[in-house]
Amino acid sequence: MRITQVCARIEFGDAVSNHVIEIDRYLSSLGHETSIFANTLDEFGKSVASDDGNLQPITDSNHVLIYHYSIYCENFKKYLESKCKKVLVYHNITPPQFFEPYDAGVASFLKKGRELIPSLRECDLALGDSEFNRRELVEMGFREENTGVLPVFVDYESLTLEKPVSQILREYRDSFNILFVGRRVPNKRLEDVIRAFFYYKKCVNENSRLILVGPQWVEKYDAQLRWLVDSFGLWSDVLMTGKVSRRELASYYRIASVYLSMSEHEGFAVPCVECMAFGIPIVAYLSTAIPFTLGGSGIMFTEKDFPKVGELMEIIRTDDKLREKIVTNERSRLSSFSRKALENAIDSALLRV
DSSP states (O other), X not given: OEEEEEEEEEOTTOHHHHHHHHHHHHHHHTTOEEEEEEEEEOHHHHHHOEEGGGOOOOOOTTOEEEEEESSOOTTHHHHHHOOSEEEEEEOOOOOGGGTTTTOHHHHHHHHHHHHHGGGGOOSSEXXXXXXXXXXXXXXXXXXXXXXXXXXXXXXXXXXXXXXXXXXXXXXHTTSEEEEEESOBOGGGOHHHHHHHHHHIIIIIOSSEEEEEEBOBOOHHHHHHHHHHHHHTTXXXXXXXXXXXXXXXXXXXXXXXXXXXXOOSOOSSOHHHHXXXXXXXXXXXXXXXXXXXXHTTOSEEESSOOHHHHHHHHHHHHHOHHHHHXXXXXXXXXXXXXXXXXXXXHHXXXXXXX
């Protein structure tokens, strides 16, 4: 069988890129003739994929085209023009209202991306990379019987084997470390993470630190976060790392005491899976894909009551039995995101095309 995957970009360290590459690896191992095309390629991407300018609409009815939709990209036209078996994999696009107060250009681009989704309905199979995303497809008019879930591939096994950066371990292991991993963007609601930490630091446990791992994305929003840290007098207690290497990321996971998410929009939440692998208790605001990814593990809350969140983190810190129970449940949930689980989901999807 010939199987082609098309996406917006293939770049080193990108979650969707890793997902596409892992699917290609598995399909190739089964003996299928595979290829990947993307609109944007870094040097790593050029080694594993081709420019979508070289892709012509596919007319072989036995050929399978898998289109990964995570951001608006003009290559959707080649997907629509192709006359073959079509599989849509939806990775979600952040609703524009989160960005409207900070960057009208980004908000407009996101709006354009979301408005396109219904036009992609004519396919043999539409897969969300989470149950939340699958349900969103149904809400946008996709026939429910033609939908399913293909979980994001998270290479947590190799991440746990990364050699730690000794300087990070040496400098930051001396306190209770509250961690968040992800781009600094408005839907992540990092201002609420900072507010919860402020209460915890000032009213519960002075020997604590907040570590925000991930790159700045929207300048105006980032300025707001920095103003908040400054107004709370927390600069010596809040670390904003910017973009990090896999070794550095693994090191921050190793020193984390608890993972705190206040995000109000997640399509999947990869860091939650990585936390499961590192044995980090997850405390998260219940929204969008979070409950589907956690699958009953971790601890979720429905109200952003910062003192209550702070006290909850303290209970986790001081109650060894509770902490162990949380970690045990998370490790059990982790099996749902194993390489074998992904391969089984791919097998099931192919049987439906």
